[in-house]
Amino acid sequence: MSQPLLEVTDLHIDFSVDKRSVHAVRGLNMTIYPGQTVAIVGESGSGKSTTAHAIIDLLPGTGKVTKGSIKYDGTDLVKLPARKRRSYRGSHIGLVPQDPLSNLNPLYKVGAQIREVLEVNNVAKGKTADARVVELLEEAGLPDAKRRAQQFPHEFSGGMRQRALIAAGLAARPKLLIADEPTSALDVTVQKQILDHLDGLTSELGVAVLLITHYLGLAAERADHLLVMYKGEVVESGPALEILQDPQHPYSKRLINAAPSLQSERASAHEREAIRKSAQEHIEEEPEVDIQTPAMQIQNLTKVFKLPGKGFSKTDLIAAQHVNFDLDRGTTTALVGESGSGKSTVARMVLGLETPTEGHVYFDGVDISTITSRDQQLKFRRRIQPVFQNPYASLDPMFSIYDAIEEPLVVHKVGSKAEREARVRTLLDQVSLPDTVMNRFPNELSGGQRQRVAIARALALKPEVLVLDEAVSALDVLVQDQILQLLNDLQVELGLSYLFITHDLAVVRQIADDVLVMQGGTVVEQADADSIFNNPQVPYTQQLLAAIPGRDIPLAG
Template sequence: MTTAIGNDNNANGNVPEPLLEVEDLRITFESSTGVVEAVRDFDLTIYPGQKVAIVGESGSGKSTSAMAVLGLLPGTGKVTQGSIKLRGEELTGLDEKGWQKVRGNRIGLVPQDPMSNLNPVWRIGTQVEESLKANNIVEGSERHQRVIELLEHAGLPDAERRATQFPHEFSGGMRQRALIAMGLAANPELLIADEPTSALDVTVQKRILDHLETLTQESQTALLFITHDLGLAAERADHLLVMHRGRVVERGPSLDILRNPKHPYTRRLVDAAPSLAAARTQAASTGESAKAVETTPEDVVIRVNNLVKEFDVRGQKADKKVLRAVDEVSFDLRRGTTLALVGESGSGKSTVANMALSLLEPTSGTVYFEGQDISKLSRKELFNIRRKMQVVFQNPYGSLDPMFSIYRCIEEPLRLHKVGNRKQREARVAELLDKVQMPRSAMRRYPNELSGGQRQRIAIARAMALDPEVIVLDEAVSALDVLVQDQILTLLKELQAEMDLSYLFITHDLAVVRETADDIVVMRQGKVVEQGPADAIFDTPQEEYTRNLIDSVPGLNIELGRG
C-alpha cells in the first residue's frame, strides 16, 4: 500500500489530488548470473508543488526508482510489478511514443553530470531548442526567443550571447543551469533532480537550489531530489524517503527523520554525515582552544611564503594576457596537523598545492620543506624529498592504473625509490593493506574489481608506502558516499594520530573541513582572504566571503539526531 506523504495544503481538510502515485514497484535487471532485484516494494506519493527527497548511498536503488518514473531504465532493467500513476493515468504500460509525451512535457529531468549530458559540439541554445522541438512547445519562429527566456529564467546572465556558446565555454554551475533550462522547457508538473549539485561549489550550489525553489514555487512544479547529501535533503525537501538495498526503510517529514532517525541504517547515515553543528572531534576531545597556536620553526613542516603563479593566456583577439592564478599566498603547515585550503573552483587552491609538491614552478615566492627552499634543491635532493610528500587525488577511478594489480599499484613507489628487495616490498604492501583495513587478498585484484571507497583506501596505502611526513589530499573524499566518506576520514585521523602525519587538505566541502581541520586558509581569486584556527574561522569569520561560504553549506544549522 502507498504511504501518503503529507502536504501542508491539507491542514484545513482540503486534501489535494496526488500528482504522482507509485505503488508496490519492483524493478529487475538481467545479469549473467540470473535476475537481480534492484528495487522492491517501492511506494511514493507526491502532491503538486511538493518537494520530496530520496536519500541513500550508491546502489541503494534511488536513481533506478526515479528513472522508472521516466520510463528510462538502463540496459535490461524493467518494471516487473507495481503501478506508476501520473494524475491517475497509469504509465507502466506505455509504449515509447506514449513515454515521449510524458518525458519533458509532464515530467522534467535535471541529470547529475552536465558534461556527459550536454552535447559538446552543439551550442547551448541549440540544445535547449531541441527540448522545445521534442515537446512541440512553441512555434518555430518563436523558439529562439523562448530559448533566451528559459536561459534567463534559469539564472544565466547575458543569455543572448550564452546561447551561442558551447558547453566547454561554461563553468560547471553554468552548465547545470543550462540543464535546468532544458528540464523546465515544457513547464513540467514534476521535475526530477538527480544529484543536481553534487559536483558544484557550495556557493554555486546554493544559488542553483534557491533558483530551482523559486521556479517551482512560481509554477507549482513538484520537485523530486535524488541525493546522498543529508544536509541538502533536510534543508530543501518537505519529505524524505531513505533507501537501502532497494527498499524504502524510512519515510516522513525530513526534519523529523534527521533529528530522530528510527531505522538503524538511517541512524548510520545521520551519524556519518559531516555537520557544521559538530566541531572537530579531536579538538573537542583534547580541549584545544580556538586561539592561534604559537609555532616554532621546528613545528612547521611546510612554509609557503609570498607564492605567486602567473599563466600566459590568450585574449579574445588572440592577444597575449597574463592570468595571476595565485597572488602572494603565505601559510604554515604545522607538523602532525591538518591545514585545509578552501575556496571555490578557480580560487587557486590546487595550483598552490602543485607548487608545494614541486609539480609546478612558482613565478615568485618560496616553498620551504623542513626549512629547505625546495627551488634550490638538486634533482636528486628533490627526488628524495618527494618521498616525504605524497598525494591522494579526488578520483579513485582515475588515479589508479587499471592495468596494474593492487599489489603493483602500491609497490610501484617502493620500486621507483629502490626500497628493499622483492620479498621486503611484498611484506611492506601487506603491512600497508593492514593499515588501511583492506584484506591482503586484495593484492591480486585489479582496481575495476573494487568499490570507490576501497580504491581510495588503496590510493592512501600507496601514498603511505614511503613513510611520508606530509600527504596532500586533493578533494580526496568528495566523490564518495557519506558512509564511505566517514570511513575514509576516520582512517585518515587514525593514521595521522599513529604516524604524526601532516595533511594539506584541498576541498570545497566545509562540512568535512569542520570535522577534520586544525587550521584553515580561505582563498578567493588567487588571494588568501582569511586564515586561522578552524574553530575561530567557523565561529567568528571576519570576511564576508568566508561568511557566505559557511552560510551556503546545506543544512548549516540543523542539529542531526546522532546516535
C-alpha cells in the same frame, strides 16, 4: 487534499548480470502531490537513481520493472507501450541529471540543445523556439542569455551548465521535475544559489520535485517529505524534519551522524587536540626529524599564468598571490575556497608540479626550487605524496590493486619482491582493506575502497606529508566519514602532516587544525579551525559557512 501527481506502488526493479537477476529496488512505495518536493536519500547503490530512471523510463542496460506500478496523474506508465511511455518524458516529467558536463553534448551549442527539447515536445519551432530558449535561460538565472545560447558547454562554468540543464528540464513545462544529484559537483555557495533558484522557479510554476541526493542535510532543508533508501529498500519515510530530528532506523541515524554538514557545530576541539598531541609524540620518536621546525613553510607564494590575448598579446591570470603559511608537523592545514580560488594551484606548487612565479616552498628547511638532481627529486617525492579527488582516474585501470600500490616501491627501488609484497599487505591493513583485494582491479572496487587504495599507495614510501586535493569530495557521506576517520587514525599512528584542499568547510571541521580561506587567488582569512567556525571575520567565510546545507536545522538529541 488533491489527487497524487505520482503514485509508485510496490515497485521492483531488476538487472540481469551474468544470467542472474540482481534486485536493485524492492517494494518501493512513494506518493508525490502537485507542487510538493519529495527527496530520496541514500548512499551509492541504494537504488535511489534507479528509481528515478524507472519513473522517466530511462533504465540503463538490462534494467526493467518486474513488479508494481508507476501512476502518473492516474495513468500507470508501466502498462503503457514503450513509445507511449516515452511521450511523457520532457512534456510531463522533466529531468535535471547529475553531471552537467557529460549530459550536455560538447559538439552543440547550449541553445541548440535546449531548442531540441522544445521541438521534440512540440512546444515551439524555428524563430519562436530560439526566442523561447533565451527566455528559458533567463528564467534559469543566466545573465546575457542571448549570447550564452550561442556558446558551447565548455565555455560555461559548472554552475552555468547546471542552470542550462534546469532550463532544458523545465522547457516543456512538465508537472514533475526529477533532480538527480543536481548540485553534487558544485561548490557549496553555487549549490545554494542553484537550489534557491530552482525552488523559486518550481514554486512559481507549480512544479512538483523529486530530489535525489546522498546528502541528508540538503534533503532535509529542501524537501517536504523524505524517503531513506538502503540496499534497494525504503527503510524510513516521513516528513523531512521529523526524520532528521528523530530518526527511527539505524541507517538513518548513521547518515545523520556521518554528514559533516550536520556535525559542524558539534565537532570536538578536544578530539583534534588529542590527535595533534599523539601525532607529535610519534614524531618525537624519530631521531632524524627536527620537531621544532615546521614540516613545510610557504612564503609569498604567487603563480601567474600567461593566457593568449588579442593577436599576439598575452594576458596575466593571477591564480595565487602572496600565500603564506606553515604546516606544522603532525597537524592538518586546510586550504578552503570555491573553484578558481587558487587552492589547487597552491597544492601543485607545494608538490613541485608547478613552478612559482614568486615566493618559496621550504620542505624541512630546504627550498624545493634548489632540488634539481634526479636523486634529490626522488628523495623529495618519497617524503611528500598526493591523494587526488577521483580515485578511479588516478589509478591505472590496467593495473591490479597490488601493482598500483607496489609501483612507487618499484620506481624507487625499495626492497626485494618478497619485501614489497609484505609492504603492500601491511599498507592494505593500515587502510582497513583485506589483502584479498590485491588481485582485483579498480573497476571492481567501490569509490571508497578505491580511495583507500590511493591512500595506501601514497603511504607506500613512508612520506611525512600528504597533500590531499579534494580527496573526499566525490564520496558519499558515509564513505567520506570513514575516510576522514582513517586519515585521523593514520595521522596519530604515523605522525603525518596533511595539507588538505577542499571547497567544503563542513569537512574541514572534522580534520583541520588550521584553516586558510582563499578567494580569487588570495588568502582572505587565516586562523585555527575553532576561530574560523566560531567567529569568522570575513564576509566570504561567513558566506561559505552559511551555505552548508542543513547547518541551521536543530538535530536530534
